[in-house]
Amino acid sequence: MINFSKHAGFNLSRRHRAEQRFQWAGRFAILISLAFLVIMLGSIFRDASGVMRQSQIAVAVDLGPEAIDAADIANISFGKILKSAMRARFPDVMKRKDKKRLYNLVSPEASFEIKRQLTNDPALFGRVQTLWLTASDDLDLYLRGKIDTSLPENQRQISDAQIAWIKDLKQAGQIRRVVNWNFLTNGDSREPEIAGILSALVGSLFSLAVCFSLSFPIGIGAAIFLEEFAPTNRITSLIEVNINNLAAVPSIVFGLLGLSIFLGYFGLPRSSPLVGGMVLALMTLPTIIIAARAALKSVPPSFKQAALALGATPVQAVFHHVLPAALPGMLTGAIVGMAQALGETAPLLMIGMVAFIVDVPQSILEPATALPVQIFLWADSPERAFTEKTAAAIIVLLVLLIAMNLSVILLRRKLEQRF
Amino acid sequence: MTKPFIAARAVNVFYGANQALFDIDLDIEANKVTALIGPSGCGKSTLLRSINRMNDLIAACRFDGSLQIGGQDVYAPAVDVVALRAQVGMVFQKPNPFPKSIYENVAYGLKIHRLATSKREMQDRVEWSLKSAGLWDEVADRLDEPGNSLSGGQQQRLCIARTIAVQPKVILMDEPCSALDPIATAVVEELIDSLRKDYTIVIVTHSMQQAARISQRTAFFHMGKLIEVGHTKDVFTNPQNEQTQNYITGRIG
Amino acid sequence: MKHIAPIRFGRVGVFVNGKITPMADQMLILTQTIRPKWLDRLVIALLAAAACVAILVTAGIVLSLVFETLQFFNKVPVMDFLFGLDWSPQTAIRADQVGAGGSFGAIPLINGTFLISAIAMAVATPLGLTSAVYLSEYATKRTRDWIKPTLEILAGIPTVVYGFFAALTVAPFIRMTGGQFGLEIASESALAAGIVMGIMILPLISSLSGDVINAVPQSLRDASYGLGATHSETIRRVVLPAALPGIAGSLLLAASRAIGETMIVLMAAGMAAKLTANPLEAVTTITVQIVALLTGDQEFDSAKTLSAFALGLLLFALTLCLNVIALGIVRKYREHYD
């Protein structure tokens, strides 16, 4: 007799359990992947949050006429002035070792800050002035509770005496935390409290500019040729195979190419955004060509036929009618390529863009570094404060990438409405 | 009239807002071939797919009414579609063998339902199915070759063998010969006729001659409505409805 | 109505008896074009040149790698490089020092590369395939519409970020967890780098194999459902086997990506060239050694520097083979169902 119920045999209950297990495995796999993303971004955000603000100490520096000569800023030893100011604040400190610890509360860069503030505002000269100076990274970490004070004194970065001074300063209102704009406006530094990403950012922008101005025209040129004019022959198919394979060549191999040909053979300047941009251009070329071809394919053939029917030559038809219609699509492909280039690190290591760059590069020929390389360099530094800087730099990088990808999404939306 | 094996009552089927079947009342008798005919888009496939609930796979599809097989309501909540489809098999318009060997194609249903307890029994059942489908002599020495290495007609008979391997009570066929040449069609028609004594067969066809040749009962559909149903001979020689008359004489369709 | 002068086609006239006579209005010019032909030819030639850059780049890669590698093999025998079991490229300070030339056996590097890639594939294959199956077979359109782009974020994150995460979060976590079970785990373990790399290539696998799964014809699924198979039986016994070649192609592409990946291993896997299959130890890879050899001071002709190019050639050949095979399989598969 016929039976369609759950008791019809056919191992139904076992099989339905297997079905449920299978579905749960799928959900589980997706959950793990998403969890990983969340944990990764979460831990980076947590690490980066410390960089949002930085600590400053108010120091009463003696800028009176007997201490310094206002006419001769270049020769003033601001380090000495700062030290004496710190001693004056804590006159009880006598031992050499303790004095050194005292000076270490402010950043080694603080003396330059005094100089800069004086240069900007000469009116400060003439008497004792209270200036806000950047505190050391250890002080900053301590204030944020990132230093475990329960450890024995010789195992932590900050000594009991320093803690006492900090408490004293804090009570006197001589410590404050301010928004850390320096992170965006400074170059690299050995001192984490001073180090910023501006020079790396500019290096990245220079490289991207070079990369774009090479790969975009070459990429769309190649795409136009392959889509519109290429004869079907061996050379054309060789080019196509080449493009597909180049897309999967490890990026470090492009770095080797740059090192041996651009630096070794052509003798272009090492560490420069010029060479970096050229290497990135070769790397992003396949992405751009493939996207540009897709954009050309999506233009209705009637555009071209209409132009040809009016007596335009094939070249005119393509450049006047097909290309303008395909351009937005090509642009999105180029942005995707640029995003890829912006995050690329390995080939830049090969051509020497790993230098320690303090000053913002002024041209594409000067030694520079790039944002992801800066991240790599900072991630290697042992100081805890640099870990936070790394995370913050990563967030800047991700924000840039998100902006690029958002613009791609918006452009695509616009495109979809068109044809 | 014998007691109907499959009984559709007030069946309405919708694809989203679009209604494909209207108030179908249809009886299908056991161990007979019933042909569903009608112009394209009139809902033949929809009705066929409603019988073994293949339409459940289409998210937008909604069934309304009652459909009983052997006295059991197919759309009752207690029904397990796996059990249903194991007993109501289906053969499709285009031969669709799995990209596996001929043997594996036939063994597939036996394996998922665990219908063979030993390898020996599995082999016997595969051989029996291929023999029943009239394919054994052609493939006996090439069971390991891929199913799609066969000709179109052989592939379709392989699909039939695959279906009867699990020994269903009902076989639903949706234009099983439309992708085949006349000779292969004749072979499959002969097969269908020979299967009739063991199975209840419902077949959708666009060929009036085919319906006349192989079916005992014929149902004519038009625009989602059942227009006429009866003994094949009666429907073709003496249609009661004018639309049926027009269709079988080739004036609409 | 205003009178409009008839249009004359520019400089075109008819050349009769040595002088140019203006053309009669009704005459069609079919031989002379208005635009000079050479301009179009030039444009097309420029476009073709742009397309040829792709060939030039490949040629540049192959030539530079091969050239430097040949120089390297002048100093170090090929066999020593390909089959040597010891990798310690530091050139000696004094010429008479033991092992003055350094030794350049690539096997430990290949071992490390494959070990980490294998861990990555072991993580990414099950996760990537199951998510691909779930997304394309079970998920509702709404779920798919937000999970797919979210997973693609993983693909857009620069590898240096993964490296940072591997070195500073995952590696210490694995070390700590292992410590609780009494396991001695190196702070730069192959496991940490491998797991994180697995997550990096996961979206590649899931999106490529998702496409392949979607390409399996509905008729095969229908046949299986029609026989009474459950959804998961249909997937496991019909859809996945039918999609297998394409899935294999996507796995090969992912493996090639893992082998060529630099930053994650550079930051999380370390420099120790060890011949081990233990994922808890530190290993080094081809890419890490290339970076290590070429950053910092370098003399251009030393065996040490040149060996980086030999490694580069090895890497290039390895990934190229994988890609060619993978693309071939995927293309064959497409033809199969189109």
Ligand SMILES: Nc1ncnc2c1ncn2[C@@H]1O[C@H](COP(=O)(O)OP(=O)(O)OP(=O)(O)O)[C@@H](O)[C@H]1O
């Ligand atoms: N998956 C679907 N989604 C939406 N509408 C559908 C779907 N399948 C069929 N329909 C609609 O239902 C109606 C009946 O279709 P059905 O396939 O049952 O016709 P048919 O009689 O089998 O036609 P043919 O002889 O061409 O196979 C048609 O109007 C069709 O457009």
Ligand SMILES: [Mg+2]
């Ligand atoms: Mg139909």
